[in-house]
Every structure is written in C-alpha cells, then in structure tokens.
Amino acid sequence: MGSKQKKERQKPAKLLTLDTETRGLTGNVFRVGLFDGTNYYKSNTFDEILDLFEQYKDYECHVYVHNLDFDLAKIASTLFKRDRVRFAKSIFINSNVVTLHSDSMILHDSLRLLPGSLEKLCKDFGLTDNAKKDLSDVIKEQGYAVYKKDGVTFDKKKSLGNYFENVPADDPTLNEYLEFDCRSLYEILTIVMDIANIGLETLVMCPTTASLAMRVYKEQYKEQFDKVATPFYMGEWGKFLEDHVRQSYYGGRTEVFTPHIKKGYHYDVNSLYPYVMKVAKFPVGYPNLLKDGQAEAKWKHWKRRAIGGGVMWCRVDVPEDMYIPVLPKRDPSGKLLFPVGKLEGVWALPELLEAEKHGCTIEAIFQMVYWERMEPIFKEFVEHFEDLKKNSKGAKRTFAKLIQNSLYGKFGMNRTRVSLGDMEDRYDLHQKEIPYKEFKHDCNGITLEFIQYMSESKASYIQPHIASYVTAYARILLFRGLIEQSKTGTVAYCDTDSIAGTSKMPENMIHDKDYGKWALEGVLVEGIFLQPKFYAELYEDGTEVLKAKGIPREKMEELSIENYREWLAIMKKGEQERIEIFEGHESRKKFLTTFKASEDFDTMREMKKSINLLLEQKRAIDYNAETTRPHKRYDYGEKKDTIDYAEYKEWEKKLNDTYDDVDDIKEIVDEIGYIKCMKQGDRYYEEYKHLTKSVKSKYFRRTGTPIDVWANESGWDVNELLEELRLMGVC
Structure with missing residues (x-):
C-alpha cells in the first residue's frame, strides 16, 4: 500500500473545479461543468465529464467542489460504478466527506477550506470578471419568479428552486452561470495559494481552513x-x-445575565x-x-x-455571592x-x-x-x-x-477520529487489534462494501x-x-x-x-436574550439582529423581534413547558449517513425546533424579575x-x-446537554442497547435529557437520531 501511494504522489498534481446543476434538492443532475485552468467543459451528464479524465491520466487530478456533500450525492452512482473508490485514502470528518479518492480523481470539498457561500467568497475575494452570477433579474424576466404571501416581496430561495427545476439545460444564461461558478472557484483557490505562498502540492494536503493555517x-x-x-x-x-x-x-463563555433590556450597547x-x-x-x-x-x-x-x-x-471555593x-x-x-x-x-x-x-x-x-x-x-x-x-x-x-x-x-x-477503510484493510486492523465494523451499501444502483474504525493521530502539533x-x-x-x-x-x-x-x-x-x-457593534433600543445563542436586538438605526441556533436561514427570514417579544411573554407566564418555533422543514441527510445506511442519496429528513422551558439553563433565570444568578455546585x-x-x-x-471539526450531534450535546441513558422498559431501549460503548459514553449520561425531549429540542427526529448513532458505532 505504501509503495503504491508513493508512486501516485510522483504524478504532478493538477487543479480542477467542478459544479453540477440539479432539478431541485432531490432531482437529478441535468448540467455539469468542469474547468482545468485553461479549458472549460460542460455536459448534461457526469458520465460524459468522467470520460474527459482520460486526457489527465498522467496527472494526479484534484477536483474541488464547493459543498461536496450535495454534489457527491448526485454523481456518486456514476463515479462508484465506473471508478474504484479508495476509502482508506479519503478523509471523513464527523460524517462529512472532506476528500474522496478514486482512481481517476481526488474530490475535495472547498467549503471546508473556505467557509461561506461561493457568492460571498467572490465578494470577499474581490472577484469581478469570473464572479458568481446573481440570477434574480433573469428569473424575474423569464417568468420563474416566486413571491411571498404579500405578492410583492421576491422570494429568492423559492424562485431559484423554480428556475432550476424548469430551465432548459441549453439555456445560455444557465450555462454562463455554471461556467462562472467553476471559474470563480478556480480563481479563488489560485489566489489562496498565492497569498499563502504555497504550491498546489501543499494546498491539496490541507483539507480544512485549520489545517491550512497549521501548514x-x-x-x-x-x-x-x-x-x-x-x-x-x-x-x-x-x-x-x-x-x-x-x-x-x-470553550467560550456564553451566558444570559439579564433577559430583557431597554437601551444599551453591544460590543x-x-x-x-x-x-x-x-x-x-x-x-x-x-x-x-x-x-x-x-x-x-x-x-x-x-x-x-x-x-x-x-x-x-485543585479545589476552589467560589463565594456564593x-x-x-x-x-x-x-x-x-x-x-x-x-x-x-x-x-x-x-x-x-x-x-x-x-x-x-x-x-x-x-x-x-x-x-x-x-x-x-x-x-x-x-x-x-x-x-x-x-x-x-x-x-x-x-x-x-x-x-x-x-x-x-x-x-x-x-x-x-x-486524537481519535472515525475513519473509513477498504475491505482489504481488515487484516492490518485485526493484527493491530483495532476493532472495526463492516458496512454494505446496496442502493442507488451500486453495491459496495467498506469498514469503519477509530483511527488515532500521532500529529506532534x-x-x-x-x-x-x-x-x-x-x-x-x-x-x-x-x-x-x-x-x-x-x-x-x-x-x-x-x-x-x-x-x-x-x-x-x-x-x-x-x-x-x-x-x-451598535446602540440598542431593545435587547431580548432568551437563551444562549437565542436572542434579538433592535438597534437605534432600526436594524434587527436575530440569532437562533439550530434554525435554518430561510426560517430565520420569517422571524422578527416581535416573535422574540411573544416568546419572552410566554416565558414570563411560566404556564408552558415548551415553545414551538417551527416544524415540517425538510433538509437533506448527509451523504455519508445515507451511504452507511444503504439509503437513497436524496433521502430527506424533517426538521423542527422548539424551546424546552424545562431544561436547566447555564444560569438560573427569573424571566419575570428579569434577573439571573449562577448555579451552585459542590464537588x-x-x-x-x-x-x-x-x-x-x-x-x-x-x-x-x-x-x-465538531460533529453535529456532539455540537448540540455541548450546547443543550447529554441524552439520558435508557433502562429496560423505556420506549427506545431496544435500539439503545445495541449502541456501542463509545457512542454511549460520548452522547449519553444518567443525568441527561430524555431522548424524545432532546430530539425535539435539537430538531432531530428520534428514529433518525438513533439511526445516526447506530451508524457511528464501532464494533
């Protein structure tokens, strides 16, 4: 294995960028673009794009895709049928595909390296000629526009969805849009290498912003x-x-001290x-x-x-006052x-x-x-x-x-991280007494087996x-x-x-x-701080700043400070156990989740969000008196x-x-607390007892929150959550 890797590394690296256009979130690919720094190629199928890589066979092709998780779900069936995927060489960080090695290319998620939308990156990097295009005017002119309930306000998200579901594949504006996406990403990566004073061989070894900073x-x-x-x-x-x-x-300190203020300052x-x-x-x-x-x-x-x-x-006495x-x-x-x-x-x-x-x-x-x-x-x-x-x-x-x-x-x-490997890696893992779990994906027209295990980094940094x-x-x-x-x-x-x-x-x-x-940052007319990372501020210039962790951007756009005033009033009454924020919102499952579960790559999950008023906050809050105090702990x-x-x-x-790199569930655990351990007789005990010890120790505690309450609070469906936890397990 080592000599093979060495041979492959002797090939000169080549940078390419790729993008796909699909018929909505769950629709098929109908246009694909590829840019190699000189030539731009486009096709109606990824199959034809894959044929082009024959001309690059003397190179180690590094193909960057912005938000690889989405595009990979659309091209994986073709790629996995025609190419051998090398899981052992790929990088997976907390259920996200960061790099994926195949015989003809190495796919990279540039979103991990450069966070933010491609549109924002173009603005931040000062791109003009090859910048990502805004289709709003074209959508309105061509009759694809969708307006909000008032009949006047342009709904950009739904309009874009309508456009991509119906626009012809040979539409000139669409193809210009696709080409500019590929060219702009290529230019941004080139600029990064120039500013960082590194070559492509170094860039491709940096899958995330943090790894680039360390390099x-x-x-x-x-x-x-x-x-x-x-x-x-x-x-x-x-x-x-x-x-x-x-x-x-x-980590950082996030606390509510006073739930509601009139007139103030944000620094x-x-x-x-x-x-x-x-x-x-x-x-x-x-x-x-x-x-x-x-x-x-x-x-x-x-x-x-x-x-x-x-x-x-040590032991420290912290005065109770x-x-x-x-x-x-x-x-x-x-x-x-x-x-x-x-x-x-x-x-x-x-x-x-x-x-x-x-x-x-x-x-x-x-x-x-x-x-x-x-x-x-x-x-x-x-x-x-x-x-x-x-x-x-x-x-x-x-x-x-x-x-x-x-x-x-x-x-x-x-130091420890969940890694995937190829079936032939089982012998080495067995020799090293490293436990692993076997998976088989038998869906989406492909059959593929692979393993999952815990790897350990020896990095000196x-x-x-x-x-x-x-x-x-x-x-x-x-x-x-x-x-x-x-x-x-x-x-x-x-x-x-x-x-x-x-x-x-x-x-x-x-x-x-x-x-x-x-x-x-601003002079406040009003500030409403319901919970950590869940607040609204009204500035004296009329600007509203709304924060609510766990709520999708499109749902946030429907909210105003008036919603926060209503929620504060409910909290003051103290008559409810929960405040419903939204439900019925659909989002895509992560590619790796569907891959391990042998599900359709376009599987959706329903999201919902509510505020559980029974959960203990980081400080004891009296919403009526608009005061808080620190908790008391005695070790x-x-x-x-x-x-x-x-x-x-x-x-x-x-x-x-x-x-x-923090996994989604662990990030929520750090924010709202652990899931409660289960005992025989509990509703989900049968599923719980089959989870591995490593999963239980990471996400569950005797003092935690019941799983149905935790799932509701975090926006997970209970069954989806249990399935995700099961797939994380390593036997």
Missing part, C-alpha cells in the same frame, strides 16, 4: 512551530499527561483569539508532573515570580457553566490566579503539569496577518482573517495545553469586560468575544480596529453533590475535545 505556521514560522510541536505526549506516560492537561481545555472584541495569541506567552519544552506538596510549592512560587506556566488540579464567577466548569449534563460553590477540576494557572484576585480561595492542590519556559510562539504569525488584514482589501484581508482565527484549535484537536491557554486568556479578557460593564450598568449577555449591556465601555478600552479592544465539602467526581472527571476529559 502555513509550520512551514513559514518553523522556529516557533518546532518549539511547540514536541513528542512529550507520545507513549503511555505522554497519554496520561495529555489526558490530564486536556481537562483544562474549556465585540476585535480578533479576540488572535489578540491573546499575539500578546501572550505559552508553555513550551518539557512538561513536569508535580504532586501534592511539590505542586503547592510551585503554585506559590509561580504567583510570586510568574516563571513558567502550567495547569493545575459572586454574580459573575470566574472559573468554567463542565456540568455532568454537558453544559459549560460558571458556577459558585466548591469546585474541583483542572484549570490553567492564569485563570486560577484571576479567580484568586476576585475572592476565590484555592483550598487544596493535588497535581500540576508545569513547563519551565514560556515563549511568544504566535507573535510573528499573528502580527503578519494582522498587518495584512488591516492594510489590505478583498482577497488578502479575507484570507488573513480566516487563517489567524483557525490556527489555535488544531493544538486542541482530539496536538498540544492541548496550548489550546487551553489560548481559551483561558480569552475568557479572562471577556471576564474583565463583564466586570467593567457591571460596575456602571447591567450586563445582559455575553458570547465568547461579545458583550451586551446598558453601559458604555471606558474610552481606553474601545477601538474599532485595534486587536484586543472593544468595538461598538466536595458538607454540601457535596451526589455525582461521583471520579466519573465526573472522566466525563470532563471526554467532553473537552473541542476543535475545528
């Missing part, structure tokens, strides 16, 4: 990269250290993560494990001299809280020092992983892209913003203490902003790098561009919670795996 950092800032990319987390001892350190890696920190990466130093070198008295002595020494850095396992606590804590339900009480956990030293400064008391110290050296390992990297962002427009500015925001997550990446420090520094900056707001006014809401409240920030903290300063002491800490610590370790 740039590794190759162009090698001295700094070598300081951090160490082998100390390898082997049994290294694994023990990494598991301990990873417990200190928490965002300019480039929060790049800023802390630029100005701060990070632990490098050999990690020393210190226990008990040694750890306690080092903590006292570190507070006096601030030499070195690390993470510490603190309105805005400092320390993050993973609740057994899966939420990231900032509670008061007596907490036991692992935190980065700077965050513990901040806690002490604000009245918290460290009552016991058990263990510390300590690095003697601290280095500004990201300073040059961030300063370069900061200058590029501030002093450039179009492509350079867009690229700089993408790269500098994507790097840190790679250091905290989880996986250094969770670096990611832990980045997020800790960022939370400290946000915390200080919250304290500043609370001194002169009312804090309403925060989300990672933003704050809404009733008072102005001090002038010395405000700037519209400087990294680390607070930029005024030790007289009031000790009934949760066993050893088990809790294991949960924390498994939860703190946030990185740039």
